[in-house]
Amino acid sequence: MEDVAQYFLDDEVIGFDMEWKASATYADGIRDNVSMIQLASEKRVALFHVASFIGTDPKHFVAPSLRKIMESPDITKVGVSIKADCTRLRKFLGVNTRGIFELSHLHRLIKYSQSQPKLVNKRLVNLNDQMEEHFGLPLLKETEVRCSDWTRPLNYDQVQYAANDPYACICLFKTMDGKRQAMIPMPPRPAHAELDLPIRLVEEAQKATVAEENAAAELGGTADSNVDGKAI
DNA sequence: AAAAGGGGTACCTTGCAGTG
DNA sequence: CACTGCAAGGTACCCCTTTT
Numbered sequence: 418m419e420d421v422a423q424y425f426l427d428d429e430v431i432g433f434d435m436e437w438k439a440s441a442t443y444a445d446g447i448r449d450n451v452s453m454i455q456l457a458s459e460k461r462v463a464l465f466h467v468a469s470f471i472g473t474d475p476k477h478f479v480a481p482s483l484r485k486i487m488e489s490p491d492i493t494k495v496g497v498s499i500k501a502d503c504t505r506l507r508k509f510l511g512v513n514t515r516g517i518f519e520l521s522h523l524h525r526l527i528k529y530s531q532s533q534p535k536l537v538n539k540r541l542v543n544l545n546d547q548m549e550e551h552f553g554l555p556l557l558k559e560t561e562v563r564c565s566d567w568t569r570p571l572n573y574d575q576v577q578y579a580a581n582d583p584y585a586c587i588c589l590f591k592t593m594d595g596k597r598q599a600m601i602p603m604p605p606r607p608a609h610a611e612l613d614l615p616i617r618l619v620e621e622a623q624k625a626t627v628a629e630e631n632a633a634a635e636l637g638g639t640a641d642s643n644v645d646g647k648a649i
Numbered sequence: 650a651a652a653a654g655g656g657g658t659a660c661c662t663t664g665c666a667g668t669g
Numbered sequence: 670c671a672c673t674g675c676a677a678g679g680t681a682c683c684c685c686t687t688t689t
Binding site: 564 | 685686687688689
């Protein structure tokens, strides 16, 4: 994971997606709830089958460079329903993702801002509909594969499916942002999704950060806190 | 099935101005 | 000083959609 993640450190925008066991509840362990992590740039796709990693502590499942990528506000992570993925990543692996970009927002902006401004809202649009709109192609989203057991060794269908998702996301972003830049007048790019949290959640996050820093100070350790508070 | 997030709505609290 | 009415802002809940 460390070696492969380093390939993405210099990218400005990457596609991001996760897979987990459809039947998993929050009471189940890490492997059931975060079975795979996928990244994609225009050049390459990375699949991390974390369910097969050895260990019990959250830190055994996230290599330093992957954490760096996810927590950097300068590397934009694009996806559909991406906030839910990031919540999972935070809850089970302690990764506080920044630079989150919801493709549904950009899709609505370029599709509706000139004809039906009322529809430029935060409602999610599924990935398949976005693919058909901008590429005229359906994405193979077979329920059988999607809801399969992602904790077991993967078969070829699963690998193909898992690679498709983040790659489709990065392609969609490039295409849609190109359309946005061609619009007259050009609307601004939607903000990173973590920046428009309700005030209540922002305060909770700040409290958690302070508590974390206090705990680290008490231990006298040099826990690498990538949180500078500015983005929040 | 389970979970999260956004939009909409009803309800409550708060602050302010006006009135007696 | 006490009371009333109104607008603004916050909160809680339901419904819908999306994800695996």
